[in-house]
Amino acid sequence: MEKIKFLAKHILIAFLAVVVLLFVILHVIKFATHHGESIAVPQLVGLNPAEAEQMLAETGIVCEVVDSVHEKNIAPGQIVEQTPVAGTSVKSGRVIYITINAKKKKTIMVKDMRNRPLREVESLLVAEDLIIEEVVRVPSEYNDLVLDVKYQGRPLEPNAQIPQGSRLVLEVGSSSESGEEVVVPQLIGLTPAMAEQRILENQLVVGRIDFDEIPNGNENAYFVYQQSKRAGSMTGAGSRIDIKLSKNPRKQPVNEPSNDEEFF
Numbered sequence: 001m002e003k004i005k006f007l008a009k010h011i012l013i014a015f016l017a018v019v020v021l022l023f024v025i026l027h028v029i030k031f032a033t034h035h036g037e038s039i040a041v042p043q044l045v046g047l048n049p050a051e052a053e054q055m056l057a058e059t060g061i062v063c064e065v066v067d068s069v070h071e072k073n074i075a076p077g078q079i080v081e082q083t084p085v086a087g088t089s090v091k092s093g094r095v096i097y098i099t100i101n102a103k104k105k106k107t108i109m110v111k112d113m114r115n116r117p118l119r120e121v122e123s124l125l126v127a128e129d130l131i132i133e134e135v136v137r138v139p140s141e142y143n144d145l146v147l148d149v150k151y152q153g154r155p156l157e158p159n160a161q162i163p164q165g166s167r168l169v170l171e172v173g174s175s176s177e178s179g180e181e182v183v184v185p186q187l188i189g190l191t192p193a194m195a196e197q198r199i200l201e202n203q204l205v206v207g208r209i210d211f212d213e214i215p216n217g218n219e220n221a222y223f224v225y226q227q228s229k230r231a232g233s234m235t236g237a238g239s240r241i242d243i244k245l246s247k248n249p250r251k252q253p254v255n256e257p258s259n260d261e262e263f264f
Contacts, residue, residue, distance in 0.1 A: 043086035044098060048077045052098065060092030068102040070164060076103040105163035110149070112158035118144045118172050125168065133167035139203040139238040140173025147171045175238045186231035187224045187243055195224050199241050207240035212248070225251040 039059050044052045052063050063082075074080060081099040084090060108128045113121045118135070125132055138147060148171040149156045156168070185202045187195045196206050211222060228242035229235055 038089040039092060039094075041082075041084050041086055041088045041090055041094075041096060044079050044082045044096065045086070047079050049079065049098065049100065052079060052096075056096070061090065061094050061096055063096040063098050065100055066097045067099040068106065069099060070102045070105040074101045076101055105165060107161045108164050108166075109159055109161050110156060113146055113149045113156075113170075116146050118146055118170070121146045121149075121170065129164045130162075131165060131167045132170060134169045136169060136171050137174040138171050138200070140175060140205055141238055141240055142173045143175040145173040147173050173238075180237045181234045182237050184227075184229045184231055184233050184235055184241065187227045187241070188231070190224050191220050192222060192224075192243075192245060193220065195227075195243055203237040204235070205238055205240045207242035210242070210244045212244070212246040212251070218247075221247045223247070 039061060041061065042055055042059075044055070044063065047055070049063065049065060056063060067081075069080060071080065078101045079098045080101050083097045084094075108130060110125075110128070110130070113124065122132060140147060150169040150171065151160070151162055151166060156162070180203075182203050184204070185198045187198060190198060192209060199206050207228065215222060222245040224243045225246050226244040229239070
C-alpha cells in the first residue's frame with residue numbers, strides 16, 4: 001500500500017511538472033512571436049528610403065528596395081510602390097518591399113531585330129518599354145521584314161544598351177505588289193558607297209557585295225567592275241542587285257551581263 005501511494009505521488013508530481021513546463025513554453029512562444037499583436041503598415045509611397053526607415057524605426061518593421069523605375073514626373077529616389085500596401089496588418093520584424101524612382105532611366109539591351117517579321121519586332125520592343133516612332137518602308141524582295149533598326153538616326157548595333165522609353169525607327173521591307181518596274185542604274189566605276197546609294201535611289205535592294213581582295217579599311221579605293229543586272233534594263237521594284245568590286249584598274253570596265261540573270 002505504501003508503495004502504491006509513493007508511486008502515485010511521484011506520478012502526480014511529474015504530471016504537474018509537465019503542465020507547468022508546457023505553460024511556460026507556450027508563454028515564451030507567445031512573447032517571442034508577439035502573438036495577437038499586429039502593426040498597421042504606414043504609407044511609404046511618396047517618401048524617400050531614409051524617411052521610410054525613420055518612420056518604421058519604432059514599429060520594428062524594416063524596408064528593402066527591390067526594384068526601380070524611371071518616371072520623369074516623380075522626384076528621383078522617391079518611393080513609388082510598396083508591398084504590403086499601407087494599412088495592412090503585419091507583425092514586428094516584417095519586411096516591406098519598396099520600389100523607388102531611379103535617378104537615371106533603366107537601360108535595355110536590344111537584341112538583333114533584323115530579318116524578323118514586323119509584328120514580332122513590334123511586340124518585342126513594346127514589351128521592353130521602347131517606342132516605335134516611325135516605320136519607314138523601303139523596297140525589298142520580302143514584304144514586312146525588318147531590315148534595320150535606327151536609334152537617334154543611326155543603325156542600332158545588336159545587343160546595344162539604350163535607355164528605357166527610347167524612340168526607334170524601323171526600316172521595313174516593302175515588295176512591289178503592283179508589278180512596277182524600274183530602270184537598272186549604271187554602277188560600273190562607282191565606289192561601294194556610291195553604288196549602294198544609286199541602287200537604293202532606284203527602288204532596288206543592295207544584294208551581295210563581292211570584293212576580289214578583302215579590304216582593310218580602304219573600301220573607297222575599290223570600284224564596281226561588274227553588276228548582276230544590265231544597266232538600262234527593266235526589273236521589278238525591290239529586286240536585288242549584286243556587285244563585284246576591285247581596286248585593280250585592269251578590271252575596268254568588264255562587260256555587263258547580257259541578260260538579267262545574276263552572276264553569283
